[in-house]
Amino acid sequence: MIKDRALPVLTVVALIIAIWYAGAALLNLQFEYDQAERIGKQVSLSEALPKTMAQERPVLPAPHQVAVEIWQTTAEKSITSKRSLVYHAWITLSATMLGFVFGTVLGIILAVGIIHSRVLDKSLMPWIITSQTIPILAIAPMIIVVLNSIGITGLVPKATISTYLSFFPVAVGMVKGLGSPDAINMDLMRTFNASRAQVFWKLRWPTAVPYLFTSMKIAIAASLVGAIVGELPTGAVAGLGARLLAGSYYGQTVQIWSALIVAAILAGSLVAIVGLVGAWLNRRMGMREA
Amino acid sequence: MENPTLLIICIIFWLAAWFTNTRLAKMSPKSTTLATLINLTIPVLFGAALLALWEGITRGFGVPTVLLPPPSMIWERITNSGSILWADFRQTYLKAVIAGYAMGCGLGFLVAILVDRSPFWKAGIMPVGNLVSALPIIGIAPIMVMWFGFDWQSKAAVVVVMTFFPMLVNTVAGLNVAGHMERDLMHTYASSKWQMLFKLRLPAAMPFIFNALKINSTLALIGAIVAEFFGTPVVGMGFRISAEIGRLNVDMVWATIFVAALAGSISYGLIALLERSITFWHPSNRGR
Numbered sequence: 208m209i210k211d212r213a214l215p216v217l218t219v220v221a222l223i224i225a226i227w228y229a230g231a232a233l234l235n236l237q238f239e240y241d242q243a244e245r246i247g248k249q250v251s252l253s254e255a256l257p258k259t260m261a262q263e264r265p266v267l268p269a270p271h272q273v274a275v276e277i278w279q280t281t282a283e284k285s286i287t288s289k290r291s292l293v294y295h296a297w298i299t300l301s302a303t304m305l306g307f308v309f310g311t312v313l314g315i316i317l318a319v320g321i322i323h324s325r326v327l328d329k330s331l332m333p334w335i336i337t338s339q340t341i342p343i344l345a346i347a348p349m350i351i352v353v354l355n356s357i358g359i360t361g362l363v364p365k366a367t368i369s370t371y372l373s374f375f376p377v378a379v380g381m382v383k384g385l386g387s388p389d390a391i392n393m394d395l396m397r398t399f400n401a402s403r404a405q406v407f408w409k410l411r412w413p414t415a416v417p418y419l420f421t422s423m424k425i426a427i428a429a430s431l432v433g434a435i436v437g438e439l440p441t442g443a444v445a446g447l448g449a450r451l452l453a454g455s456y457y458g459q460t461v462q463i464w465s466a467l468i469v470a471a472i473l474a475g476s477l478v479a480i481v482g483l484v485g486a487w488l489n490r491r492m493g494m495r496e497a
Numbered sequence: 498m499e500n501p502t503l504l505i506i507c508i509i510f511w512l513a514a515w516f517t518n519t520r521l522a523k524m525s526p527k528s529t530t531l532a533t534l535i536n537l538t539i540p541v542l543f544g545a546a547l548l549a550l551w552e553g554i555t556r557g558f559g560v561p562t563v564l565l566p567p568p569s570m571i572w573e574r575i576t577n578s579g580s581i582l583w584a585d586f587r588q589t590y591l592k593a594v595i596a597g598y599a600m601g602c603g604l605g606f607l608v609a610i611l612v613d614r615s616p617f618w619k620a621g622i623m624p625v626g627n628l629v630s631a632l633p634i635i636g637i638a639p640i641m642v643m644w645f646g647f648d649w650q651s652k653a654a655v656v657v658v659m660t661f662f663p664m665l666v667n668t669v670a671g672l673n674v675a676g677h678m679e680r681d682l683m684h685t686y687a688s689s690k691w692q693m694l695f696k697l698r699l700p701a702a703m704p705f706i707f708n709a710l711k712i713n714s715t716l717a718l719i720g721a722i723v724a725e726f727f728g729t730p731v732v733g734m735g736f737r738i739s740a741e742i743g744r745l746n747v748d749m750v751w752a753t754i755f756v757a758a759l760a761g762s763i764s765y766g767l768i769a770l771l772e773r774s775i776t777f778w779h780p781s782n783r784g785r
Contacts, residue, residue: 339715
């Protein structure tokens with residue numbers, strides 16, 4: 208079972224790394240030839256190729272260069288140092304988490320309101336769906352600058368963007384989830400003379416939990432994107448987004464790639480954690496894995 | 498308080514709209530046309546009330562325009578600087594977004610068709626594709642700007658990468674939904690692999706493909722705008738946003754966001770219309 212799944216995935220990963228190495232060699236080769244020409248020397252392909260893997264500012268850094276950079280900036284630096292990627296990742300992560308928690312709570316409250324009120328349902332729902340089609344991220348720099356100008360700096364503006372991005376998927380998912388109990392179960396609750404609150408806590412909420420975790424997976428990924436983009440307009444102070452921007456200003460490609468890989472690892476683990484908690488909760492609630 | 502009468506008028510309008518909406522929502526008309534009309538009126542009235550409240554609060558309390566400009570001021574800016582907004586729209590949307598969207602979706606679709614032929618590759622690519630779809634791909638923007646220069650090509654490249662994976666994952670998933678009965682039927686007709694693909698499995702996959710197209714239409718616009726934050730010629734929606742923010746011309750930023758929202762909603766609507774005409778057989782489109 209595991210063998211059947213792991214082998215194809217490992218093959219694809221190996222293929223990606225191979226393509227990456229080939230791309231690095233191909234894209235960086237021209238620079239080596241130019242260097243040699245400048246000092247009036249001829250280099251053969253076999254001489255230039257190893258050098259393409261160890262350039263200072265390559266067009267595309269080789270995977271091991273990025274790995275070394277990540278190792279140096281995480282394990283070998285103290286966590287409080289401004290050169291440590293752990294420090295920058297922590298800054299981004301704290302904004303992500305704050306925004307994610309706010310966004311989820313807000314989304315759930317909104318969904319509960321929509322489920323229980325026809326007016327809210329009819330007037331808000333079309334706007335929530337329309338808002339999904341709008342590139343909300345474009346507002347990010349404005350929120351940051353405007354909040355800065357009235358003296359709110361640091362974590363809160365970034366978390367605001369994350370909140371904004373993460374509450375839509377949760378609201379939409381929860382409206383679907385809270386409305387998902389079968390008519391037969393709702394009728395049963397009616398025969399029990401259950402109050403609205405009882406229907407909510409004993410029927411609607413438990414049925415909605417799987418929907419909640421599915422939307423939370425989307426929400427936490429969106430939240431991280433929001434935090435990273437939120438770090439761009441403040442002028443590259445701290446955080447993974449700031450590392451990306453600083454790297455692009457100074458042509459430090461290795462730095463960009465390592466920030467990118469760390470962001471990817473962060474996103475992957477956050478989504479995995481939410482997924483695992485969801486699966487665990489589903490099992491505890493006696494639900495079968497779909 | 499700078500303009501209390503306006504504030505009061507707007508609050509009264511808001512309350513009236515709220516009251517009307519409560520009444521409208523409780524009605525259950527017999528005729529379907531009337532029901533559709535009511536369902537359309539409620540959100541429009543809600544939006545209008547929100548705009549009125551926004552106008553009333555910003556003008557009534559004299560909120561600094563740097564913080565939040567009133568809608569009337571934004572609208573004035575939109576009508577006054579149409580040529581700038583059009584040039585930005587052309588640079589970002591007509592060049593970068595459309596080129597990148599077409600290439601990314603097309604490539605994702607082609608790779609999905611190729612991968613579909615082999616269970617081994619399918620098992621390998623699906624988990625990786627699902628993982629990559631959740632990653633902050635937007636981060637490759639600075640790299641693409643370095644590789645492809647400041648003009649729209651680099652933005653299109655970001656859009657290609659962003660739209661590729663959702664399309665790939667959705668198409669591969671969609672190609673698997675055709676049921677065994679239908680496949681067996683095609684088999685008894687002695688249909689070839691390609692006939693099976695074009696006459697059965699691709700049509701069955703269409704709801705999934707359109708789902709990807711919808712997700713991608715928003716992603717593409719976001720990708721192009723954010724990529725412009727990393728370097729651009731002096732035109733483009735992302736450039737306009739970051740430049741005007743620096744000069745605290747917040748009304749111009751809102752005008753650009755309005756254009757982006759309009760473009761996003763219209764392209765989404767067009768795709769949804771196309772979907773309804775192509776997947777007319779799907780349960781969600783039947784019986785309307």
